[in-house]
Every structure is written in C-alpha cells, then in structure tokens.
Amino acid sequence: RLDEIICFKPLTKSNIASIIDLLVKDINRRLEDKELSVELSDEAKAFITDNGFDPIYGARPLKRFVQKNVETLAARLILEGNAGRGDVIGIGLKEGALFAYKK
Numbered sequence: 001r002l003d004e005i006i007c008f009k010p011l012t013k014s015n016i017a018s019i020i021d022l023l024v025k026d027i028n029r030r031l032e033d034k035e036l037s038v039e040l041s042d043e044a045k046a047f048i049t050d051n052g053f054d055p056i057y058g059a060r061p062l063k064r065f066v067q068k069n070v071e072t073l074a075a076r077l078i079l080e081g082n083a084g085r086g087d088v089i090g091i092g093l094k095e096g097a098l099f100a101y102k103k
Helices: 013-034 042-051 060-079
Strands: 037-040 088-094 097-102
Touching: 013 037, 013 042, 013 060, 037 042, 037 060, 042 060, 042 088, 042 097, 060 088, 060 097
Parallel strands: 037 088
Antiparallel strands: 088 097
16 A cells, blocks of 8 residues: 655656657567568658657556557558568658658
C-alpha cells in the first residue's frame, strides 16, 4: 500500500526520443534471427514523439503506439514479401502518416 504521493518531473521530448530509441532497439533485437532491422527517419521519430506520448500517462502509451504503428507497418512489409533477410525497413513520414519501405 502506498501512503505517500510521489511526484515525478514531466518527461521532456529528449526523454521521449530516448525511450523510442529503446523500443526500436527491442524490435531490432526480436528481428535479429531474421536478419532484419528497423530504422526511423527523424521525421517519423518526431511524429511518434508528438503523437504517441500523453502527458497524463507518461511514456506508457508510447509502447502501444510503436506496436500499433511501427511494428504493424514493418510486419505488413515482410508479409507482403517486400522485405526479407538482410533488409533494413525504414519508417518514414508522408502526408502526416507513417509508412514503411525497404531501404
């Protein structure tokens, strides 16, 4: 039981960008055996920072946002046969939406 309130400093955009880097690193660790990797463009990272973060809930929504957007886009590219062993999957931003492409 907690009987004290713990105050945290709000996360900065730099903190959020670091968390996104860790989430992408985890995706790449899971793709290692398939010899695939994911890279975010600076624009994509900024989009995720702005849209995947909620000041009320902190960084928690970021993981779901990355799963729903980055992982799903990468998975579609793989399942459609447009990316395979040895490829790097880029995630970019076009017309306000994320998209995946083979680099």
